[in-house]
Amino acid sequence: MTLSVAVRHRFGAFSLDVAFEAPKGVTVLFGRSGSGKTTLVNAVAGLLRPDAGRVAADDWLLFDTAGGQWLAPHRRRIGYIFQEGRLFPHLSVRQNLAYGRRFAPKSAPREDPGRVIDMLGIGHLLDRRPAMLSGGEKQRVAIGRALLSAPRLILADEPLASLDDQRKAEILPYFERLRDELAIPILYVTHSASEVARLATTVVALGHGRVTAVGTAQDVLGDPQQLLGIRDAGSLLAGRILAHHEDGLSELATAGGRLFLPRVAASVGTRVRVRIAAQDVILSRARPEGLSALNILAGRIEHVRPGQGPGAMVAVRLGDETLLARITQRSAREMDLQPGEACHAILKTVAVAPEDVGRGLPEIEAP
Numbered sequence: 001m002t003l004s005v006a007v008r009h010r011f012g013a014f015s016l017d018v019a020f021e022a023p024k025g026v027t028v029l030f031g032r033s034g035s036g037k038t039t040l041v042n043a044v045a046g047l048l049r050p051d052a053g054r055v056a057a058d059d060w061l062l063f064d065t066a067g068g069q070w071l072a073p074h075r076r077r078i079g080y081i082f083q084e085g086r087l088f089p090h091l092s093v094r095q096n097l098a099y100g101r102r103f104a105p106k107s108a109p110r111e112d113p114g115r116v117i118d119m120l121g122i123g124h125l126l127d128r129r130p131a132m133l134s135g136g137e138k139q140r141v142a143i144g145r146a147l148l149s150a151p152r153l154i155l156a157d158e159p160l161a162s163l164d165d166q167r168k169a170e171i172l173p174y175f176e177r178l179r180d181e182l183a184i185p186i187l188y189v190t191h192s193a194s195e196v197a198r199l200a201t202t203v204v205a206l207g208h209g210r211v212t213a214v215g216t217a218q219d220v221l222g223d224p225q226q227l228l229g230i231r232d233a234g235s236l237l238a239g240r241i242l243a244h245h246e247d248g249l250s251e252l253a254t255a256g257g258r259l260f261l262p263r264v265a266a267s268v269g270t271r272v273r274v275r276i277a278a279q280d281v282i283l284s285r286a287r288p289e290g291l292s293a294l295n296i297l298a299g300r301i302e303h304v305r306p307g308q309g310p311g312a313m314v315a316v317r318l319g320d321e322t323l324l325a326r327i328t329q330r331s332a333r334e335m336d337l338q339p340g341e342a343c344h345a346i347l348k349t350v351a352v353a354p355e356d357v358g359r360g361l362p363e364i365e366a367p
């Protein structure tokens with residue numbers, strides 16, 4: 001099922017005018033503060049009546065201003081996951097989960113509560129009230145409540161923004177599972193590049209109320225124009241876990257060769273995608289020797305793009321993938337980097353954090 005979204009709305013000097021399609025999987029709405037993400041989400045949810053627009057999927061119409069159709073918010077069959085969980089404080093986890101079913105029609109396909117509880121690992125929390133849960137546990141219950149409401153769409157509005165890094169790392173795998181196992185679209189709002197890298201099937205980048213880019217996570221994270229800061233620029237490499245070694249390293253096969261990373265929490269054979277920040281990559285024309293870095297990937301220069309400051313972004317082709325390296329324009333000149341020429345990309349193992357390694361997208365083949 002693909003959701004078609006078209007919304008126009010004006011608040012004084014700010015105007016929102018966007019249109020895009022959200023297929024099955026996670027469509028990340030990515031943009032800086034004030035770009036219009038919440039306004040858009042509120043229109044889809046029915047909390048805001050936009051000046052004009054239409055949101056629909058197949059035979060399911062949420063609203064169509066031209067046709068005068070407007071479905072009340074509680075009849076939209078949307079599962080919400082908000083920043084702060086928003087569980088009912090006076091209800092137990094079990095009752096919060098059951099609440100989700102209340103507005104679903106009897107005929108709606110029902111997720112098995114036992115399966116959802118198992119998947120989210122919340123079976124031992126069922127009799128607790130929300131006040132007795134950690135932030136990460138609350139978010140897992142909120143995901144469960146959304147799933148059990150038999151939704152046709154999931155709206156996640158910065159669901160990790162109030163969690164610390166450890167809790168974020170705890171929740172991200174659950175969103176990966178939703179992405180890969182649900183047949184419905186998920187609209188996921190964030191301004192975090194690492195959540196884009198981990199979760200996005202598609203990214204809709206927003207700026208000043210307009211769509212500035214639509215593409216894969218790789219496309220958007222590789223385009224400094226779309227990012228909140230140049231430090232977010234990077235690339236995603238598909239890999240497969242070959243071995244876990246006794247010294248705490250995991251070994252992966254990638255298009256550019258073997259990659260050693262700090263222990264990846266997934267079994268041998270698992271397909272993963274690894275985010276590599278462009279600023280962590282060093283380039284060398286010759287294959288370096290006697291270097292502490294374990295990862296030396298062989299490739300060819302695709303292009304060199306000077307930035308606005310002293311930096312340049314170099315794209316290195318590794319098999320059918322592209323790795324970005326951010327170096328200075330001075331180095332690019334001195335190395336005389338030209339498209340088509342062989343070069344080596346060097347990456348410190350410890351530069352890749354656990355949250356940079358996620359489950360591979362089902363449709364992308366790992367080497």
Ligand SMILES: Nc1ncnc2c1ncn2[C@@H]1O[C@H](COP(=O)(O)OP(=O)(O)OP(=O)(O)O)[C@@H](O)[C@H]1O
Pocket residue numbers: 011012014031032033034035036037038039040191
């Ligand atoms: N009810 C309102 N009345 C007037 N202006 C509003 C209203 N709601 C939002 N705006 C304005 O619309 C613009 C977009 O706001 P919106 O909250 O959609 O952005 P956002 O991308 O979600 O930002 P953030 O990441 O900070 O939540 C902003 O300039 C904001 O000031």
